[in-house]
Amino acid sequence: MREPLGGEADWPGRALVHDLGACLRFYSRLPVPALPGEPDPHALPDFGRLPRMLPVAGLILALPPALVLLAGWRIGLGPFVAATLAVALGVLTTGALHEDGLADVADGFGGGASPERRLEIMRDSRIGAYGGVALVLALALRIGALATLLDRTGAGAAVGLVLAAVLSRVAALAPMVMLPPARPGGLSAAVGRPSRATTGVAIGLGLVVAILALPFGLPFSGVAGMVLLAALASLAVTRIAREKIGGQTGDVIGACQQVSEIAALLALLAAVRA
Template sequence: MTQGWDFEPDDAFPGAPLAYDLAACLRFYSRLPVPRLPGEGDPHRLPDFRTLPRMLPVAGLILAGPGALVLLMAWALGLGPFLAATLAVATGALVTGALHEDGLADVADGFGGGATAERRIEIMRDSRIGAYGGVALVLSLALRIGALATLLDRTGALAAMALLLAASLSRSAALAPMVLLGPARPGGAGASVGTPNRRTIGIVGLLALSLIVIGGISGLPVLGMVLMPFLALAASLGLTALARAKIGGQTGDVIGACQQVAEIAGLLGVIMAIPR
């Protein structure tokens, strides 16, 4: 039996473990109705993050697909870069249930409003949003919409490819706090889902590298394909270091916030490589 999943090899189809991990990623990170796969155990069980993230780059592409499609359709209909970008970002939030945006708002409120680690974690667990969280959400939405609008203006349809890559690479970069930090709440959910192992991280890295190569082949600037993953990872590592200083570990909110800052940084990296 494969560790972390309840299926028997004789009942599984070829490539089943990877398919199960992909399905689990889509369920965990989105509101998409993913059916139970043949031979799969309980699809609603707590995911096993020792192996699950190995399909996260692929899941990121799928989750960004509807937003990229809306971006292209709105652009083709002549709605202009700003409206097209806004509709694309709104579509992405609907697909994920604003999961990462919620994490960003909680982290901003907790890190900005708490005087101690315990108080910061308490604020992060509060469902109400404060001034810091509200400002963080507005800035995140504005930066992503502005970045996509700029990409549409400079590259046209290639902006959709940049959106797909940024969504995928940012979710991969957001694994940094899980790998580098222990759970801030030993009894919380983060302590029971496990930590990505070396093999999983290696697979994530290879898939991310493949996507970067595809982005370069598609027509995006090579320098942009270098800056996007570099800046995305740097942003995630920076927030990871801040989480270590502020709460002594990571939570689901920290991971969601890392995705947001990594996506913004990645999009800005591509823009910097495109002549005005």
């Protein structure tokens, strides 16, 4: 393994920066280059420690859609079009990673009669009726929530978008932490599970982002509701996955992120009255 120039002591945050780069590569289509001292940027990520930087990665990935949301609103495109463009950019940035998981889970859980059949359906690249409906509803709820937030809070909607992106990604760790891989030979089993310390750091950073959102116009009740409902949504998806397939997969984690993001946005929307 190649050592970084100058030694690791000269760069105490090297491991964190490398984990951030790995997060951005895994969760998005961004062309993140090899970082100084990084042994193998294309190696399979180690989820035992990588998710500790997931809140920071989520924040970075949410900033361009948030800026598009604000720009579209400022130039007079209207809340609906601005929100649609923001969600579209987010989907393009991540390569529809989480949306694909949601569709697969909806098809598998909705159409399979046994755990084995559900997993088989989830591996099928074709989309079925359950998956199509789930995608339409998820996109409609995200766009509608952001458009209504723009109407009610203006620039606060962009802050809500970023916070929902961060909290939902942290919440989506719940299946990985609480459930074993449903497929012993699958990707979820290969990347490992977050350690207790890694999970604690991810939750702590997510809460820090939530606290930092308060000075930007979001009410405390709304931020607290986002944290609570994102967590409850992730626990609900985790419980359903345990009942349906006895574990978790990458698709379950993607579905968990989508459901948690929607729950967080709706919680904020409920706290910001017209």
